[in-house]
Amino acid sequence: MALSQEAVQSMLDAMKIVSSAQMHNISYDETIVCTITDNSHAKQESYYTVTDGSVRFKAYVTSAEDTTKYKVDD
Numbered sequence: 001m002a003l004s005q006e007a008v009q010s011m012l013d014a015m016k017i018v019s020s021a022q023m024h025n026i027s028y029d030e031t032i033v034c035t036i037t038d039n040s041h042a043k044q045e046s047y048y049t050v051t052d053g054s055v056r057f058k059a060y061v062t063s064a065e066d067t068t069k070y071k072v073d074d
Helices: 005-024
Strands: 035-038 047-051 055-061 070-073
Touching: none
Parallel strands: none
Antiparallel strands: 035 047, 047 055, 055 070
């Protein structure tokens, strides 16, 4: 049994509405786990060289109270 063009269009419109709502509500965690490879710049320049196992980053301390959270320089 073939669907009419109108039925197919209605299903496509419904799928678009559902997927748009799902994408609007999507969230993600920006946390990455890294290992500090160099802390020689920690006191003077407030950054560490870190690695996630494949890439090296500069991670800047964003809060003096919480030194476990860093801003990663892309």
